[in-house]
Amino acid sequence: MLVIHQNKQQKRPGKTSLRKLAEVSIQPCFTLFSHPKEMATSSSSSSSDIGVILNELTCPVCSELYKEPTALPCGHSFCRVCIEKSWENREEDTGCVCPNCREVFPQKPKLKKNVIVANLVENMKLKEGKVGLEVEGQDAEHGDVNVKEGMKSGGSESYCELCNGEAAKRCVPCEILCCEKHLKLHQQKGHKLVDPGVKIEELRCIEHGKPILLYCKDDESLMCITCTGGEHQDHKIVGVEIAHAELRDVLAAKYPHVSKSMRSVASKLRQVQKEEEKTENCSRDAEDSLEEKRRLVCQFVNESVDLMKSEINKRKMEKLSLLGKQREKLEQQMEDLRQRKSTMDTALQDLEAISFLQGSKDLLKRLETMSDFNSVKRTPLPVLDFSKEEKNLDKLVTLNKNFLEKIQKGPVEHPEKVEEAPVEHPEKVELDQNNLRRLYGRSLSLDPNSAHRRIKISRDLRTVTGTGTRNHYPEHPDRFDCLDQVVSRDCFSSGRHYWEVDVGSSCWWGIGICLNSMGRKGGKSGLGMNPESWCLSKCNNKFSAFHNKQRTSLSVPGDHERFGFFLDCEAGELTCFGDSRVLHVFRGNFTDPVKPAIGVYVDGSVHFVHLVK
Template sequence: MASSSSSTSDIGVILNELTCPVCSELYKEPTALPCGHSFCRVCIEKSWENREEDTGYVCPNCRDVFPQKPKLEKNVIVANLVENMKLKEGKVGLEVEVEDAEHGDVNVKEGMKAGGSESYCELCNGEAAKRCVPCEILCCEKHLKPHQQKGHKLVDPGVKIEELRCIEHGKPILLYCKDDESLMCVTCTGGEHQDHKIVGVEIAHVELKDVLAAKYPRVSQSMQSVASQLRQVQREEDQTENSSRDAEDSLEEKRRLVCQFVNESVDLMKSEINKRKMEKLSLLGKQREKLEQQMEDLRQRISTMDTALQDLESISFLQGSKDLLKRLETMSDFKSVKSTPLPVLDFSKEEKNLDGLITLNKNFLEKIQKGPVEHPEKVDLDQNNLRRLYGRSPSLDPNSAHRQIKISGDLRTATQSETENQYPEHPDRFDVYEQVVSRDSFSSGRHYWEVDVGSSRWWGIGICLNSMGRKWVESGLGENPASWCLYKSNNDFSAYHNNRCTSLSVPGDHERFGFFLDCEAGELTCFGDSRVLHVFRGNFMDPVKPAIWVYDGSVHFVHLVK
């Protein structure tokens, strides 16, 4: 207990000596006057600024007067003692309050603003630029130069000195062990690092930066590759969204047409039923009128006969019988009304048609619910059926058109022009061949479209992958692995893929050609005059677009009305 009290008393004495008489805090940039007393630079400056007498500059402690303002120089010894005290106590700031000077009791409070600042030079109170590690002092740009000339280690003002010291020995970190990849001080070299490869931290810094710099291009290239793949995925996502939206729009149109057909059929049958009903009711009404008239005549006969039969007098009966018989004879004879055969309200045939449509749709829904078929059934390649079931009407993409291709307002006709059109720059635009692709892309399902070539003698029509290049010589349809093309030059036909040509025999001069794409089967079937001209095979699960190559005249995507 006595030792603890003595230690506390010693700290109190030291702290008392390192406390500014003006602000009662630890010195901040301590400055000594000619009389020997020290103050914080800011405190003594403010003291003189607020003085009332004009006789000179007064020491706030001993009241000595200086006729001229003394030259204020840093008290290096006191400053070092303050910094050492801060390091010793392990705190940035201390507040010391002497409660009882006689007994030497001291209270140490955390949070006191003391010593230097992380923002100001400890020599001139200017803005600090660096901290000198060996000298443990903050310096501005001006006072930093001597430390730079001596080769001292400099760090940013916010870096704590403790972070730059060896945890084990408390000495500055100056070395780097390559074997353990760890920082160390000079003392550490004699321990477990004795046989390790050790270099200075600056050398290790340069070497590791060189290693990172060497790896940077590869990482950057990988980043660009991933970014390109991300863009491709984004494009495919957009195309999937567009394809899905187009499919949904097409289904909605089919729903409308089916509903319209069913509604019109039912309304027509109901109208016909009502018409036949009215005709039959009219005939039945006329038959009822005739039968009711006959019934009235018969009632009159019965009434006359009943009256005569009730007459009991023979003479009276005989006298009136002659007249009665004569009246009965004058009445029209009863004749049965022959009913005209009326048509039966039979719509069994029409109902069977509707029942067939319902059954067809039930089977269709069951097939969809079972999921996609791994091996699609063989498609009937009748063009009428293909047109009805899978018909598409592609529209051209102006952003892909070569500048010598003019696109019609409805985006269905591509015309070769002698002058270049003033199209804006676009990454999808062909710049070598007079080509254009459609806005539509397909990666699943079956699709059929037709192209009118009646105004052109030299053309190429087919499909290409979305990823096919647009800016070099190999971008011609059929001249690369990413495109498949039916080609015509005057009257010569051929099929092109990956720059390989297959000659085709196409009799006659056809103006319309059909193309059926089965993505799952991996087939593109080309038709001419209801004949299969050629079948391309490939991986069409990747998005592909219908494409046109126009050498002269015009080529037109036909609008197929289902």
């Protein structure tokens, strides 16, 4: 039973109480159009007329009751303030536009007060001010609760606006959130219900702001009741529920075909995945086999070279021994000749004939006792000739080069046959810098966050320059704080990589690699001065290899400006090149992430060379 009480205080309620009054007293327009059988009954009720009147007394701009309603020449009315602001906020100077019908007025029309509408608004406010709403017992609209004016959930989007309970649905035509208890009457009247999080604006016509109830099949667009009188007048229009059901039927008819296609594609996908796994396994097995063959080939070459070097040293020592004996005899002969010449010089300086003749007999006897310098004959010794052994190695290198060229031209048709001929294995070619540059060349860049403050990094992140002065770099845990060093941004833990470094005329530098986990603080962070780094170094024209404070002197003829580095992570080797020859080979566990590193310890520049394969 709906009970209407006279308020003791004449309070002018706002839009909220008007909205409640309309909700209690009228049947929403959504229900009228969704249920044609109820249309006649509802149209005869006075409460429906009140709802229509209330809607007509609302400003389309602010959705509030008109405040000083003003009519435009097109017939539409707005609050004077609303229409004035609407024209003030327009971005383009295209005249004054009606916000409702979009009619354009080239000049600002003279605004006149709509007296009839203003009187209706005042009467509605007076009537509402005299009436307070309180529902006792069974609420005619919202069920078994009391609904009082202004009862809201504090603006929350998750609570029922009638009892502050947890909201289950939102009623579209009533524009309120309802709990399960208060949904019953809305469901009985066929109101459209949506989830609480759905925005009402998305369910309203963009052009007219009214609920979307219809669907145009010709244009495949959603529309409200007002849209039927426009461009959709002769189109085929159905309710949204009917269109929904028809579309569901269409999708349901296509569903088996899509499911069948999915099963077919899934089957093919499984086949591809199996083939990928098989390819990975075959590739892994082939690489393991090639690695073993490379080890054998390298071992064979290393043993051959070591044996030849041993034989060279043996023959060298034998020849040097014979040459030493000849040298000693020739030196003795030279001493005898020197004494003979000294005696003759002394005799020839004596100008007195008598004196010269007196000593000549003794002089001739002394000369006769001297050994004859022609008595020592130099026997020719055999030349050290290893041309035959070198030709054998040249044949091996040539075979490897030919094999590499075949691989570069295209895929090998029968890799298993290649494995049967380890002499043609391409790994030996990796020691040639041109092939290394072409196959594994890398263009590295420096990490500015690791640079010591006494060095400067170029903009292209390739050149390191020692400045001797401290630069203002921000603090960073990766920055070296003691030694003038920097590491690369690139980090390697697998595969093969080759890069080159141009040292120019720098006289003191260190180049190599370090574990990414190597400390960057203190004196122990020097390249080659700890177990986590390996370094090729030049200091005062002397070259050395450093690792864990162990120094190995290197013989580097000439003054090279470019050095190459080949890192084979799986083999655990770092090969250092200078002028196309191997200077040193470091060995270690390079499957842990390592980074190339550079140290410039005096003024000068060193930079990574940009390699183009």
